[in-house]
Amino acid sequence: MFMSASALAFSDGETLDVELPAGSATGDVSGATVRVRLSTRARRLTLRVGFDGPELVVPPRTTRMGALGFLNARLDWLAGAIEQVARRREKRTPVPALAVHLAAQPWVSAGGARLELDVGATAGRPFLVHIEGVPPVVLRHRAGDHAEADLKQLLREFAARTLPKRTRELAAVAGVSVGKVGVRDQRHRWGSCSHTSDIQLNWRLVLLPPELHDHVIFHELAHRLHMNHSRSFWNTLAGWDAGCARHRRQLRDEWNFLMSVAR
Numbered sequence: 001m002f003m004s005a006s007a008l009a010f011s012d013g014e015t016l017d018v019e020l021p022a023g024s025a026t027g028d029v030s031g032a033t034v035r036v037r038l039s040t041r042a043r044r045l046t047l048r049v050g051f052d053g054p055e056l057v058v059p060p061r062t063t064r065m066g067a068l069g070f071l072n073a074r075l076d077w078l079a080g081a082i083e084q085v086a087r088r089r090e091k092r093t094p095v096p097a098l099a100v101h102l103a104a105q106p107w108v109s110a111g112g113a114r115l116e117l118d119v120g121a122t123a124g125r126p127f128l129v130h131i132e133g134v135p136p137v138v139l140r141h142r143a144g145d146h147a148e149a150d151l152k153q154l155l156r157e158f159a160a161r162t163l164p165k166r167t168r169e170l171a172a173v174a175g176v177s178v179g180k181v182g183v184r185d186q187r188h189r190w191g192s193c194s195h196t197s198d199i200q201l202n203w204r205l206v207l208l209p210p211e212l213h214d215h216v217i218f219h220e221l222a223h224r225l226h227m228n229h230s231r232s233f234w235n236t237l238a239g240w241d242a243g244c245a246r247h248r249r250q251l252r253d254e255w256n257f258l259m260s261v262a263r
């Protein structure tokens with residue numbers, strides 16, 4: 001049987017977007033991009049994950065179908081390896097300061113909108129003022145060494161007040177039911193949805209622009225109908241979020257920074 005070269009071959013440096021298993025630590029929302037490296041010296045297909053991301057090493061005369069089958073059979077392993085590398089990277093990377101981030105980006109997302117922030121120090125106890133429809137959102141932290149911890153605590157509190165409500169609003173739009181909605185300090189995922197219909201969301205969602213904030217919530221809501229990342233899952237999600245593909249790419253760009261902020 002003769003097949004054209006393009007049906008068989010990869011080009012060097014080509015990238016493959018893959019879905020990671022829904023239950024895996026890194027699997028939700030982000031997926032992964034695997035870089036293809038053609039190697040004339042390689043004897044076998046190899047999948048590895050370095051600090052610059054996953055790489056699939058492809059020896060000569062490998063069929064595209066064979067390589068994709070190899071890759072697809074290792075998605076659980078890949079999700080675990082990506083998480084391990086992320087943990088190693090965390091230990092090396094200085095944590096970006098929340099105060100610096102908020103000075104450059106003085107807003108938070110809630111209820112589908114971008115809300116102006118008023119961040120400052122207080123001589124007393126830290127506090128948050130958020131009155132719906134009345135901008136800005138006020139954050140007051142203690143000065144000096146306490147500032148970072150206070151800002152994180154205040155943003156987590158803001159997220160705990162606003163994310164469950166937004167999730168229920170979007171669930172009503174989508175026409176699905178949800179159980180409990182919790183807000184967590186997750187290091188390796190934006191959110192998760194359990195088989196018992198509970199949804200956990202990362203407090204850092206309030207630092208994403210409103211369209212990405214809602215995209216993550218819709219993603220978890222789509223798991224209410226499909227507990228996987230099948231084609232049906234993505235069709236459902238695209239029906240609720242018309243910018244789905246673009247939002248996924250933008251989320252990946254935000255990932256490294258926001259997942260390392262305020263650890």
Ligand SMILES: [Zn+2]
Nearest residue numbers: 022027028029
């Ligand atoms: Zn998912």
